[in-house]
Amino acid sequence: MKRDFNRREFFKLAATGSLAAGIPVWLPACAAGSKNQLLGKSLSDGAHNTYFDSFGVDQGMLARTIQRGLSRGGQFCDIFLQHEISHWLALLDGEVNRAFTSVELGAGIRVLKGDSTGFAYCEDLSEPTLLAAAATAATVADGPVKLRPAPLAAISVRDHYPISVPWTQVGAEKKIPIMRTTDAKVRARDQRIVKVIVNLGDIASHILIANSEGLLCEDTQPMAALMIFCVAQQGQRTEMGQRTISARDGIGFFSAANIERAAHEAADRTTKMFDAVNAPIGELPVVLAPAGSGMLLHEAIGHGMEADFNRKQTSTYAGRIGERVAPKHVTIVDQGVMGRQRGSINVDDEGALPQKTLLVENGVLRSYLHDHISARHYGTQSTGSGRRQSFRFPPLPRMRNTFMLNGPHHPDEIIASVKKGLYAESFTNGEVNIGAGDFTFYLKSGRLIENGKLTRVVKDANLIGNGPKVLECMDMVGDDLDMYSGYSICGKFGQSVPVGYGIPTVRVSAVSVGGRQS
Amino acid sequence: MNPSQLDRAKAILAMTLQHGADHARVSTYRARNSEVKWRDGKIDQLRESTSMGAEISLYLDGRFTANSTSDLRPDALHRFLDETLAMTKVLSPDSHRKLPSPKRFENRPRQDLLIHDPKGALAQTAIERRRKARQLEEAARSAPGAERIISVETSCFDNETESAMVTSNGMEGKRQSSRFSLRAQVTIRDENNRKPQGVWSATSRTLANLPPGADVGSTATARAMQALGEKPIPSGRYPVLIENMAASRFLGGLLAALSGSAIQQKRSFLKDKLKKQIAAKTLSIVDDPHILGGLASRAYDDEGMATAKRTIIGQGVLQNLYLNTYYGSKLGLTPTSGASTNLVFATGLETLAELQKTMDKGILITGFTGGNSNEATGDFSIGIRGHWIENGVPRQAIAEMNLAGNHLKIWNRLVATGADPHPYSSWRVPSLFFSDAQFSGSG
Structure with missing residues (x-):
């Protein structure tokens, strides 16, 4: 079903700036311990006065829905309610003349029997509709009632990304000047810039989760994003470039300093393409620049460590916990609570608190990323990795913010160590074949390394490698970890979620680079 | 009895114009999706949904916004229109933003495009979908090379969608469509922890035009086998x-x-x-x-x-x-x-x-x-x-x-x-x- 047809252009543009990862959101309760007594009345405090803020359900309805879900012998039932309002404004040819608003309200109901899932959702939150959806999800089981749901008890969730003014109270008139300033700064940076598109997006998503084990919690998840796309011309040549910035933040995110930096980087990334030569061809040493190259971790190991692929034995990493997969100086972490990073969550979409999960510790494979189903399968605790795109989907084990810890080497020392190779700076998208472990990431721009020095700019080459093999080849790790600040989306089984990633400067002794011949 | 999508779209268009839009285009839809995912001898996921929503493009004083909502309660729609029209008013005007000329609405094809199965969502039952998904796996596991199989995941998916579109300059349209899919994914064992996967799928507007599930399943295994080494x-x-x-x-x-x-x-x-x-x-x-x-x-x-x-x-x-x-x-x-x-x-x-x-x-x-x-x-x-x-x-x-x-x-x-x-x-x-x-x- 095509939805939001007028927004397609946005997403198409956005897609070039995203992890189209081979596999593809959302105020928290109770920082001060008050918000989760809201059930039964409006779910927000009186500060939010639009209709957007009310689910219009009460605790009794939730309990009866869960009971209906278990009516045919299911062993677990949860309900995920979501109210999400998103806005996108677009500046094109110097004017902010398009805007898009989307409102999504609904509930997803899941029933588990063993590791089989029954799932149904509805957009009408009346009790009869909720009960009907629960009855549908219940059909995954077929027998007498086996379980009585525990009484619901609200838990508080600490807010790690508080914002003072919710996005639902920020009008377009506050966003338009930010976009105009961005446009002007990009154009002023370089005369060769001929076209600029600026998109400003915000999301306010309110979620509520209740389950048959008595859990009840809620979160409000903000997101801010600014995307800049430029086209530059020099003689007969045309080049395009982009810079995006995104965080779980409010309007304050778009500070003068953040805007200026992004605008300048957008222009510079575009115009430097005129100096670029074709990327080399074949296997060679690659030095990953800090921050954005973290996409490699996402593809090379992150997806392969999502527990569903391991529970099903289809990941190349299945059954290998405890094995050495990388040199000693390699430690890779996936972390849910991490300030305003795009992949940060106060609570996961199953109501579990997000853990700091060690995927690789000093070169040894340590832990998969678990959701409720896989944690039960492996007899362990959820790592708080159960995430979903929206109420329309059941949760899956997903990455949050994936990064490598600092190693022993100085970045200059790493570059100086390479006689002939590639310095990989910016990426647009990546993908992985889970079973084979082969992954790709698309290099938008980088530099050649010749005799230990950065030389010519190179552009547009796909890098391809095998996850476990590339990890073994990470023979130098810098001490300059940085997190990617751009807009990144990960897709898996048709579900997109925001993620973060980061990495210090890393040398990989051999990666296959898909350059072109001149 | 639910109103037809066309009636719903017309009602929302009238409401949109009453709220002050100069022009508007309204699309509404209602979609039913049913899917069985099957894995290694049992149900992996059953998914069922009936989903609906409206998409509203607003034209006001030469300004434009496009908006979508799944919250179709009348009170919610009124507030939605108030808020989106308020947003429209603060944008820059753009003379290129307009509805298509009414001439462009003419000369639609006369024939039935046959994009809807005569039985629609009732073409097969949940039990039949389950049986098909199981048969896909059986076929995959009966194909040459099956001894190498680590896992088989299959899916049987049905969709039926009704939608309608109306514009304030005279366009009216409605559409009923369906879609049926079968998919099989086979993971096999190779050397050095490599587990190549073979995938095969087929999608059709009518149930009768889908290929036999056995072909889809065995092709997935064959494609995985071809990737050995x-x-x-x-x-x-x-x-x-x-x-x-x-x-x-x-x-x-x-x-x-x-x-x-x-x-x-x-x-x-x-x-x-x-x-x-x-x-x-x-x-x-x-x-x-x-x-x-x-x-x-x-x-x-x-x-x-x-x-x-x-x-x-x-x-x-x-x-x-x-x-x-x-x-x-x-x-x-x-x-x-x-x-x-x-x-x-x-x-x-x-x-x-x-x-x-x-x-x-x-x-x-x-x-x-x-x-x-x-x-x-x-x-x-x-x-x-x-x-x-x-x-x-x-x-x-x-x-x-x-x-x-x-x-x-x-x-x-x-x-x-x-x-x-x-x-x-x-x-x-x-x-x-x-x-x-x-x-x-x-x-």
């Missing part, structure tokens, strides 16, 4: 044959440059190429929205304009761009339609197997991984899987390699198209044979 071979320039089902991803890099936004924003490598030769004469592509049973067949497009058959590329000459009303106006060109529908290719006489036999040394691509294409320059670099061919015979499964080049050059090296347009996609791409391309692999 896959590894990179040395970098080099080789002739290349791209299998029909894989080819649409490659074609996407060419077609993206035909969009009105890419052309008007000067980021298209085809911006000055209209009516010029951009490919070998072997390449002819017609956009045909009227194919009976076509997966993208439609009588009107996303703006409500009546659809028409158009040549996109005729014997290598670029004949038409994808222009909606907005970008057509900005470029001073007559709008066509903003998006592709079914694509029909001039096909050759030989099947993939026959084309492969004519290959002395070269690469057969059966799948792409990652990669991208630069819309401004046409440069592309994409990960591939497939086979090294010698004397017409596959000698080595290959993976971890990239195909790179430029769309303005490679399509001139298209020497043949197969007789095998892929039937389970709206882009019915045949296998494509190029005389020469750059590959990078080991060394």
Whole structure:
């Protein structure tokens, strides 16, 4: 079903700036311990006065829905309610003349029997509709009632990304000047810039989760994003470039300093393409620049460590916990609570608190990323990795913010160590074949390394490698970890979620680079 | 009794105009989706949903916003319209933003496009879907090589959608469609912890036109088996044959440059190429929205304009761009339609197997991984899987390699198209044979 047809252009543009990862959101309760007594009345405090803020359900309805879900012998039932309002404004040819608003309200109901899932959702939150959806999800089981749901008890969730003014109270008139300033700064940076598109997006998503084990919690998840796309011309040549910035933040995110930096980087990334030569061809040493190259971790190991692929034995990493997969100086972490990073969550979409999960510790494979189903399968605790795109989907084990810890080497020392190779700076998208472990990431721009020095700019080459093999080849790790600040989306089984990633400067002794011949 | 989608769209349009919009387009839909996912002898997921929503494009004092909501409660809709109209008022006016001319709503195809199964969502029951998903697995596990299987995941998916569109300048349309899919994915054991996967799927507008599940299941196993021992071979320039089902991803890099936004924003490598030769004469592509049973067949497009058959590329000459009303106006060109529908290719006489036999040394691509294409320059670099061919015979499964080049050059090296347009996609791409391309692999 095509939805939001007028927004397609946005997403198409956005897609070039995203992890189209081979596999593809959302105020928290109770920082001060008050918000989760809201059930039964409006779910927000009186500060939010639009209709957007009310689910219009009460605790009794939730309990009866869960009971209906278990009516045919299911062993677990949860309900995920979501109210999400998103806005996108677009500046094109110097004017902010398009805007898009989307409102999504609904509930997803899941029933588990063993590791089989029954799932149904509805957009009408009346009790009869909720009960009907629960009855549908219940059909995954077929027998007498086996379980009585525990009484619901609200838990508080600490807010790690508080914002003072919710996005639902920020009008377009506050966003338009930010976009105009961005446009002007990009154009002023370089005369060769001929076209600029600026998109400003915000999301306010309110979620509520209740389950048959008595859990009840809620979160409000903000997101801010600014995307800049430029086209530059020099003689007969045309080049395009982009810079995006995104965080779980409010309007304050778009500070003068953040805007200026992004605008300048957008222009510079575009115009430097005129100096670029074709990327080399074949296997060679690659030095990953800090921050954005973290996409490699996402593809090379992150997806392969999502527990569903391991529970099903289809990941190349299945059954290998405890094995050495990388040199000693390699430690890779996936972390849910991490300030305003795009992949940060106060609570996961199953109501579990997000853990700091060690995927690789000093070169040894340590832990998969678990959701409720896989944690039960492996007899362990959820790592708080159960995430979903929206109420329309059941949760899956997903990455949050994936990064490598600092190693022993100085970045200059790493570059100086390479006689002939590639310095990989910016990426647009990546993908992985889970079973084979082969992954790709698309290099938008980088530099050649010749005799230990950065030389010519190179552009547009796909890098391809095998996850476990590339990890073994990470023979130098810098001490300059940085997190990617751009807009990144990960897709898996048709579900997109925001993620973060980061990495210090890393040398990989051999990666296959898909350059072109001149 | 639920109101019809057309009645619902008309009611929302009336409400929108009452709230003060000068003009508006309203689309509404109601979709039923049912899916059984089956894995290793049991249900993995049962998913059922009935979903609905409205999309409202607002035109006010020369200003424009597009908005969507799934909250159709009357009170909520009133507030939604108040808030979105308030937002519209603060934007800059844009004289190019307007509804299509009413003339463009005329001449819709008269015939039934057969995009709806006569039985719709009732074509099969939940039990039947379960049985089919199970049969897919059984077929996959009965195929040669089954002893290597680690896991089989299958799916049986049904959709039925009713939608309607109305505009304040007189367009009314309604549509009923359905879609049925079968899919199987087989993971097998290879050396060194490699677990190659084979996937096969089929989608059709009517249940009767789906292939037998047994074929889908066994093909998935066969495709996984073909990947055994896959590894990179040395970098080099080789002739290349791209299998029909894989080819649409490659074609996407060419077609993206035909969009009105890419052309008007000067980021298209085809911006000055209209009516010029951009490919070998072997390449002819017609956009045909009227194919009976076509997966993208439609009588009107996303703006409500009546659809028409158009040549996109005729014997290598670029004949038409994808222009909606907005970008057509900005470029001073007559709008066509903003998006592709079914694509029909001039096909050759030989099947993939026959084309492969004519290959002395070269690469057969059966799948792409990652990669991208630069819309401004046409440069592309994409990960591939497939086979090294010698004397017409596959000698080595290959993976971890990239195909790179430029769309303005490679399509001139298209020497043949197969007789095998892929039937389970709206882009019915045949296998494509190029005389020469750059590959990078080991060394």
